[in-house]
Amino acid sequence: MPVQLFKKMTFSSVYQKYMIPVSNEIINMVLSYVKVKTNGQPLEMAVDVGCGTxxxxxxxAPHFKNVLGTDISDSQIHVAKQYNSAHxxxxxxxPAEKLPLKDACxxxxxxxLAAHWFTVDKFVNEAARVLKTNGCLAVHAFYPATEIEYKELSGDLTALMIEVWDTLFLHVDKTTDHMLCQYQNIYEAVPLKDKKWITDIPVTIQMSIPEIIGxxxxxxxxxxxxxKDVERAEHFLLQTEKRFREILGEKADSARLTAHMKHYCVLACKQ
Known part of the structure; x- marks a missing residue:
């Protein structure tokens, strides 16, 4: 089962180092929503469920008195404590479906980038249980597709990235269905009346070839x-890097490529 991958230290280290950066657009959207719904009151507690690393x-952390990160993976928590700690x-x-928290706190x-791994109905009901009145739920991720922009080479680079995703999709788990529908099913499952679903949020990231391969x-x-097949997978990664370099030519080592991605977010408030 793919979720077991997250329990391996080797993957946790790769995930921390190479997963795309946190979306400031999403963070700002979530914090703005919380501040409106809580009428600007001091924020005591946030819990980041499926926090990974x-x-x-x-x-x-700067916006709440205390923040708790939870995850089912010991290795992810170990890396989180190492790289993403604060006082x-x-x-x-x-587990996301049984949070170690009392009611309404x-x-x-x-x-x-986590809710697609949860048992959705149990998670959203557990979230509703621990939220205070006017407390908020935010779940968000990105759509598994990437447009690459770099001068006149954008078309070729994007076509290569489409091929990459086509290869990766040969190894999908059913959880990917949640991502392909941009969390519509999670939005529908949230048992709170005050909720909204925002899709196709544009996010751009500057990346080098090594960062894209990572x-x-x-x-x-x-x-x-x-x-499944380490030899074929390593060949796929090497060939992908080679093709990126062939497209970019002499600019391959210095080029900063613009990756265009779509994020989406479900927001809800407990009345």
Missing amino acids: GRYTLPL NVSYMVA VDLVNAG FIQSVYMCQVFIE
Whole structure:
């Protein structure tokens, strides 16, 4: 089962190093929503569920008195404590469907790049349980597709990235269905009346060729590929890098490519 990959230290390290950067657009959207719904009151507690290596946990720290990151993976929590710690941030191994929190104690339940791995109905009901009145739920991720822009070479680079995703999609898990519908099913499952679903949020990232290859490695589908056939997977990664370099030519080492991605977000408030 792909979720077991996240329990391996080798993957946790790759994920921390190469997964695309935290989206400031999403973080700002979530925080603005919380501040409106809580009428600007001091924010006591946030919990980042399925926090992984803490990449979406740490940005919450300046805005809450305490932040708790939870994940089912010991290795992800270990890396989170190593790289994404702060004085008011703590981490705990716990499932998304059974949070180690009392009723109505949390201002924000956040899940970034994670909710597609949860048992959705149990998670959203657990989130509703721990939220205070006017507390908020935010779940968000990105659509598995990437447009690459670089001068007159954008068409060729994007075509190559489409081929990459086509190969990765040979190793999908059913959880990818949640991502392909941009969390519509999660939005529909949220048991709170005050909710909204935002799709196609544009996010751009500047990346080098090594960073793009690293990002490909950090996608769970690539890790499944590696587990199935390490020799073919390594050949795929080497050939992909070679083709990027062939397209860019002498600019390959210095080029900063613009990756265009689509994020989406489900926001809800407990009335």
